[in-house]
Amino acid sequence: MTKKRTTAEAPARKRRRADAERSVAAVLDAALDALASDPDSSMSEIARRAGVVRATIYVHFPTREALLDAVMERSVADVAEAMRGAEPQRGEPVEALERVLRATWRELARFHALLAINTARLSAEELRRRHVPMLDQLQPLVKRGQKQGAFRNDLPVAWHLAVIRAIVHTASHESQGGRIPESEAEAAMLSTALSAISPPQPRNS
Amino acid sequence: MTKKRTTAEAPARKRRRADAERSVAAVLDAALDALASDPDSSMSEIARRAGVVRATIYVHFPTREALLDAVMERSVADVAEAMRGAEPQRGEPVEALERVLRATWRELARFHALLAINTARLSAEELRRRHVPMLDQLQPLVKRGQKQGAFRNDLPVAWHLAVIRAIVHTASHESQGGRIPESEAEAAMLSTALSAISPPQPRNS
DNA sequence: ATTAACTCAGACAATGATGTCCGATATAGA
């Protein structure tokens, strides 16, 4: 189902035959699908979906953990790349953020299920660590916005990043659950994220 | 470790001996603790922590699933009660929300780990369904705020609720991870939540 | 066309968890 090959693969130790390459990709895709429908999918299930025998998976991934890690890594890399493609450094902070978030949100939908899996599987710190490639795309933008006064400065950047991440996930979640139409979700997510990190209105009763 | 008994227990079929009551409570507490440190804690582990033999758990909870459900239910009930205690219906919407969120946030910290577990364990709809007691406390307040113009009206209530939930969780998460001190987390969560659901500033370049 | 890399099919041991059952013992409650 999922087809994506954009990611610049890290050149593994030995050259793999085109054959093997395909298997690995199939397994990763299958794992993503399988885990989406059941976070505790077994290796058998994943193999079945990949159209491959279980042992084959172990040829490429020494252990189940390793496979999960690989899935995670590839997904994060894909999203990070999409973000980079939206050029976070270009233009007004507010507009740049909007651009980047749009790109992120669409991409993220595919990987929605991973959140739950990895939240359960990894420690909070580990999870954080793996998200770095994505946060790295956003952090400079948010900082820049703070300097220019477009984003509020009385809260740490890390907090803003966490909030944005949460809002994007929420939008994806709500839309996935059919509680809000996809188009509306995108708009809601954008304007809410903006409001959340914009300087608060000084006016109060 | 955790001690709470406030919840008004539903009168179970048969009267339980004070003895059994204690066991059940110990098991629930132990489960909460155990699952916090490892979302896949076994029944043995939970029993060990509860100072009880594994078979005893099965006397009260027919299955592992049932136990997890019970833990979830009790936790949600506790939080909902804390929220109710903060009187969502009293005073200005903004101040009421602040009051309720403060109460929620503190209570929630204890149950922080449950989120991951249940996200992985339950379908999105199921998860939602179980959160109802908490959302029920917030919904009227948000609606009221919308009517009075204190909260933005161009987005559905459900979305606001989801966003608030996400922000509270984020604050708990960030603070738990030590990336932001607890006091600061509370303030950040409050002002961000407020910003997120307040009417956006019309002024734009 | 030859070879090295890869996949298949299936069997295998090891592990660890769940849920059940038992007889013996303790204890709360009347």
Place this chain on the structure above:
DNA sequence: TCTATATCGGACATCATTGTCTGAGTTAAT
């Protein structure tokens, strides 16, 4: 004190899953 109710301690069958291995067939690359 008496009895129903619980817990204990441990054994038990069942089950699913992981990870390994092997030998025979395929396929990609040079």
